[in-house]
Amino acid sequence: MELEKLSNLPGVSGNEQRVRDFIYKKLKGKAKHIETDAMGNLYAYFPSGRKNAKKVMLAAHMDEVGLMITGIDSSGELRFYPVGGISTSVLLAKPVRIGNEGIPGVIESKAIHVLKEEELKQYPRIEQLRIDAGFSSKEEAEKKVKLGDYVYFDTTFKREGDRFIGKAFDDRVGCSLLLDLVGEKFPLDLVLTFTVQEEVGLRGARVAGYKIFPDAAIAVEGTAAGDFPIEKDTGAFPELKKGPVLTVMDRSIIVDKKLLKHFIKTAERENIPYQFKRPNIGGTDAGRIHLSKTGVPSMVIAVPIRYIHAPAGIMRGIDYRDTLRLLKEALKNIEEVI
Amino acid sequence: MNIKEILEKLSNAYGASGYESGAAEEVTSLLKNKIDDVIRDKMGSVIGVVRAKNPRGKMMIATHLDELALVVKGIDGRFIRVSWIGGWDRRVLIGQEVVVMGRKRLMGVVGSIPPHYTRGKKEDVPSWEELFVDVGLDEKELKKLVSIGDPVYMARRFTPLSGDYASGKALDNRASCAMLVSLLLQAKEEGINWDLYGVFTVQEEETGLGAFTSTYSINPDIGFAVDVTQGTSFGVGEDLAFPLGKGPVIATGPNIHPRIFETLKKIAEDKEIPYQIEPVPGLTGTDAAIIQIVREGIPTGLVSIPLRYMHTPVETVNLKDIDRTMRLLLYFLKEFEGIRMEVESGT
Numbered sequence: 001m002e003l004e005k006l007s008n009l010p011g012v013s014g015n016e017q018r019v020r021d022f023i024y025k026k027l028k029g030k031a032k033h034i035e036t037d038a039m040g041n042l043y044a045y046f047p048s049g050r051k052n053a054k055k056v057m058l059a060a061h062m063d064e065v066g067l068m069i070t071g072i073d074s075s076g077e078l079r080f081y082p083v084g085g086i087s088t089s090v091l092l093a094k095p096v097r098i099g100n101e102g103i104p105g106v107i108e109s110k111a112i113h114v115l116k117e118e119e120l121k122q123y124p125r126i127e128q129l130r131i132d133a134g135f136s137s138k139e140e141a142e143k144k145v146k147l148g149d150y151v152y153f154d155t156t157f158k159r160e161g162d163r164f165i166g167k168a169f170d171d172r173v174g175c176s177l178l179l180d181l182v183g184e185k186f187p188l189d190l191v192l193t194f195t196v197q198e199e200v201g202l203r204g205a206r207v208a209g210y211k212i213f214p215d216a217a218i219a220v221e222g223t224a225a226g227d228f229p230i231e232k233d234t235g236a237f238p239e240l241k242k243g244p245v246l247t248v249m250d251r252s253i254i255v256d257k258k259l260l261k262h263f264i265k266t267a268e269r270e271n272i273p274y275q276f277k278r279p280n281i282g283g284t285d286a287g288r289i290h291l292s293k294t295g296v297p298s299m300v301i302a303v304p305i306r307y308i309h310a311p312a313g314i315m316r317g318i319d320y321r322d323t324l325r326l327l328k329e330a331l332k333n334i335e336e337v338i
Numbered sequence: 339m340n341i342k343e344i345l346e347k348l349s350n351a352y353g354a355s356g357y358e359s360g361a362a363e364e365v366t367s368l369l370k371n372k373i374d375d376v377i378r379d380k381m382g383s384v385i386g387v388v389r390a391k392n393p394r395g396k397m398m399i400a401t402h403l404d405e406l407a408l409v410v411k412g413i414d415g416r417f418i419r420v421s422w423i424g425g426w427d428r429r430v431l432i433g434q435e436v437v438v439m440g441r442k443r444l445m446g447v448v449g450s451i452p453p454h455y456t457r458g459k460k461e462d463v464p465s466w467e468e469l470f471v472d473v474g475l476d477e478k479e480l481k482k483l484v485s486i487g488d489p490v491y492m493a494r495r496f497t498p499l500s501g502d503y504a505s506g507k508a509l510d511n512r513a514s515c516a517m518l519v520s521l522l523l524q525a526k527e528e529g530i531n532w533d534l535y536g537v538f539t540v541q542e543e544e545t546g547l548g549a550f551t552s553t554y555s556i557n558p559d560i561g562f563a564v565d566v567t568q569g570t571s572f573g574v575g576e577d578l579a580f581p582l583g584k585g586p587v588i589a590t591g592p593n594i595h596p597r598i599f600e601t602l603k604k605i606a607e608d609k610e611i612p613y614q615i616e617p618v619p620g621l622t623g624t625d626a627a628i629i630q631i632v633r634e635g636i637p638t639g640l641v642s643i644p645l646r647y648m649h650t651p652v653e654t655v656n657l658k659d660i661d662r663t664m665r666l667l668l669y670f671l672k673e674f675e676g677i678r679m680e681v682e683s684g685t
Contacts, residue, residue, distance in 0.1 A: 077572050085453045089461050090433035093650035095497060095505070104497045106505045106652035108571055112427040113648060114578050121463055123429060130572040132646065132654055134499030136583065144500065154497070155435065158445050163474040165435065165445050224452040228417070228470070240474065282454040306472060310433040310450045314474040 001320070002026065002179055003164070004157040006172035010097065012066030012083050012150040013200045016040055019062040023175060023194050030182050031192070037211060041204045042194040048187055054335045055189045057214035057296075058181070058327075059205060059285045060174025060221070061198030064167065065309050067151035069098065069131075072142060076135030078105065080151055081126060084199030089123045090310040095154035098133060103144055104154060105133035153311040162317040169315055170222035170308040171198065177220050177303075180324055186331045195285050202252065205285035209292030216259060216297045216338045219286035220327070222315070223247075223302035226278055238304045240316045243273030244323040247300035251280060252287020256297035258337040263301065266330040272322050277302065297338065301327065341660050342504065344368060345516040349496040349506035352439070354407030354423045354489045355544045358382050361403050361512070365538050368519050373526045379555060383548040386518075386536040388525045394676050395559035397532040398636075399667065400549055400625045401518045402542030402565065405508035406649055408471070408490040410438070415477050417449065417470040420490055424543035429463050430650045435493040438473055440484040445493065446473035492651035502583065502657045509653035511542070513643050513660055514564040521664045530671040532560070542625055549625035553632040559676065560598065560637055563626035564663065567616060567642035569654070580644040582656040585612030586663040589640035593622045593630055597677050598639035605669045611662050616642065637677050641666065 002022075011019035020042050027034055031044035042062070047053070065084030072078055078098070093109040108130045112120070131151065135141035155167035178192045191212050195204035209217065227239040238245040246263055247255055267274040277300075290298035303323050305315045347368065353361025365384045369376045375387035384403065406424030408431075413419070418438065431448045438444040449470045451461075471490055473480070496506035515538055522536045535556045539548030542565075553561060567587050568579035580587050588606070590599045606613040618640075621627040626640040643663055646654040 073572065075572070087450075087453045087456070087461060089429070089463075090450045092427075092432070093430035093647060093652045094433065095494065095652060104499055104505070106499075106647065106654060109427065109430050109647050109650045109652070110571070110574055111568055111646075111648035111650070112425050114568060114574055115427065120427060120429070123461060123463065128573070132499070132503075132505075132571060134501045134503030134505075134654070136501060140501070160445050163445070165447065165474075224454045226455060228449050228451065228472075241476070306474070307433065307447055307450050307452065309452050309454070310447075312433065312435045312447045314447060314472055316474065 001176055003173060003176040006175050007157045007166035007168050010152040011062050011064055012152055013063040013197045015150045016062040016196045020194065023179065026179050027182065037207060039204050039207050040196040041208045043212065044192040046190040046192065048189055050187060053187060053189045054338045055191065055214040056334060057191045057193050057212050057217040057289065058178055059193045059195055059208065059217060059219045059289060060178050061171045061195045061204065061285055062175060063196055063199050064152065065199050069145055069147055069149040069151060071147065072138050072145065073130065074138050076137045076141040077130040077132055078141065078145060080131055085309055088126055088129065091129060094311050096131060096151050097154045098145055098151050099149035103133055105131045108132050155312045164315050164317065165312050167312060169305045169313045173222040173303045173320065174220040177324055177327065181327065184328055187335060188331065198285055202283060202285055202288040205288040209289035209296060213293050214296055216334065217286060217289040219284040219300045221284050221300055221302035222305045222308060223277055224282065224308045225304040225306045228306065238275045238277055240304055240306065241318055242275045243319060244326050245275055245277045245302040245304050247277045249279050250277065250282050250284065252283030253290055253298060255286065255299040259297055259299040262334060262337045263326065263330050267326050270329050272326045274326065341516055341520055341657050342498065344519050345504065345513060346496040348512040348515050349508055352491050353403055353405055355404035355541045357489045358403050358540045362538065365403065365515060365519065369522060373522050379552060381547055381551045382540040383552045384538040385552065386522045388522055388530065388534040390530050390533055393533040394531050396535060396556065397560045397671060398535040398537055398553060398556050398558035399518060399562040399564060400537045400539050400552065400629060401514035402511045402548065402625055403515060403538040404541055404543050406543060410484055410486055410488045410490060412486060413477065413480055413484060414470065416475065416480065417472055418484060420469060420471055421466065423489065425649055427649065428469060431469065434651055436471055437491045437493045438471065438484060439489050442483060444473040444483060446471050494651040503654055504657055505652050505654040507651040507653065509645055509655050510566045510648050513566055513645060513655045517564060517660045517664045521667055524664065524668055525671060532671050534671060539625055546625060546628045549628040550632060553629045553636060557633060558636060561629035562639045562641065563624045563629060564641050565624040566645035566648065568648060569644035569646040571646045580614050582644045582646065583658060584614055585659060586666055587614045587616045587642040587644060589616045589618050589622055589642065591618035593618060593626050594639055595637035595677065598637060601674055602639060602641065602666065602670060605673060606666055609669055611666050
């Protein structure tokens with residue numbers, strides 16, 4: 001499992017280079033062929049050698065949510081804007097790294113002593129926030145920081161027993177799972193696809209779906225666990241330690257029923273726990289891939305993670321292992337339902 | 339060891355108000371066998387002593403050792419409900435990595451609801467009742483390892499920034515503690531004219547306990563508090579705060595003895611140490627406010643180090659300001675003649 005290294009790498013949407021390089025090195029010599037495209041997606045081909053084998057695409061996105069530098073004040077403080085869906089509620093007083101050199105900075109947060117009472121009752125707007133990297137003037141800042149530099153959370157992967165804490169589990173967990181499938185033999189022409197720009201509108205997946213146009217596609221994801229104490233109308237789900245999360249529908253796709261049923265049957269046969277994602281929340285690369293050309297039967301399988309799109313998420317190793325197991329088992333005879 | 343290295347150790351140490359042991363041990367290990375005496379007093383404050391050959395009296399310099407934290411108030415299913423130690427802005431807690439000091443240390447985060455679940459809804463700042471800490475354990479495991487009263491700290495490592503800046507948790511008031519460690523070591527090396535009692539006080543953020551009890555037991559001729567003060571940043575102008583990198587901030591007002599204020603200012607000018615002045619019309623909100631009224635009253639001074647984002651895990655200071663504060667006080671320990679308590683009649 002390469003999750004630790006993958007989680008620690010910076011790769012905000014549009015700047016996936018270092019993640020791509022890492023994955024490329026892991027796949028080199030193992031895939032029949034590896035290529036990239038104009039967007040920066042990475043494709044690794046594992047043909048079965050069999051005639052008329054079905055082509056299955058597994059997609060995981062390399063990018064993570066982050067920030068981008070959009071301005072420098074005369075004081076040397078940095079203005080920024082989110083890349084992907086980040087609420088300002090998780091930004092106050094967080095350590096960050098700026099640009100390819102990873103210059104350390106902090107997202108400012110006025111001291112409680114100088115805040116007005118109204119200010120304490122609401123989250124600031126993004127325009128009201130700055131990053132302090134220790135620069136004393138615009139000139140000093142400009143020597144190290146450029147407009148358009150990407151900013152990522154300064155969070156280091158940690159492991160305690162079977163619990164992991166880290167950034168970018170959405171979707172480095174998918175990247176890591178795909179790498180863990182390398183070496184397995186399936187009666188399929190497998191295309192491991194590592195996409196870019198998922199977090200800014202599923203952009204890499206659109207061209208990947210067109211390019212590969214597989215017989216079936218599976219997005220492998222890290223999804224938002226919902227087992228925190230908020231919702232009243234349903235139980236809290238998906239949950240950690242309850243196995244891979246299967247999507248019925250989200251805001252980007254109604255998944256292919258045959259594929260979904262195949263995964264459920266496989267899970268039940270193999271005694272692998274599984275659970276469903278809450279309908280109508282979020283979207284994944286499958287939402288673009290299934291629209292390719294004349295259409296691609298597609299589905300989503302995901303590892304549940306609490307606090308995605310925040311500086312640090314929590315997940316359990318058992319969910320990762322169960323997801324990997326279900327993927328392996330389901331791929332063995334998925335051709336029967338394609 | 340330079341200021342940055344001392345500050346790194348102290349910032350990373352854990353020591354909430356009432357739970358100062360971790361930070362106290364770190365201070366003790368930095369001073370042990372290097373100065374004349376290191377004591378931990380009855381209430382938990384650490385006192386470092388450097389004696390003068392011919393002392394003009396006893397001078398106490400107090401820096402509070404405690405930091406903000408959270409404290410476990412209950413287990414709610416898989417989640418930990420917390421209360422506060424010190425004055426938090428709850429908004430900064432969301433999404434922070436934490437360490438829960440249970441039966442063993444547990445890594446965790448303060449829960450945040452992903453945007454996928456809040457779409458379209460205006461997010462309210464959670465109340466203390468809604469806030470929760472997540473260590474990823476089940477209820478059963480959680481109850482075995484975590485109890486009511488366990489402190490929960492921000493898991494934030496000290497990080498140098500560009501220039502002379504550095505950021506971390508608890509720099510309020512470990513920046514001053516690092517100054518005091520450095521001052522004690524330097525005073526021992528160079529020699530001073532006052533017996534110096536450097537006190538790392540407990541519980542400033544809650545009750546000021548340490549300042550009361552240590553001042554009472556030391557009974558100094560001169561008392562000092564060194565604390566942090568608000569630093570300027572975006573939206574926090576010089577009407578509210580002091581710029582970083584422009585030197586220590588010397589307080590004046592009813593809480594401060596005028597002779598101490600004037601001497602500090604003169605020394606800063608003579609030695610070309612940049613400084614700033616903070617007029618405080620009432621009490622200073624620091625240990626100085628307590629020290630001044632112990633026993634029969636103690637002539638008291640206050641020097642502050644400007645700090646940005648106070649009471650957050652990304653508190654930021656300029657290391658030069660810490661060093662300059664140390665040098666200012668070191669000169670003071672050599673040059674200050676003392677205060678004669680007499681009523682001068684004008685006739």
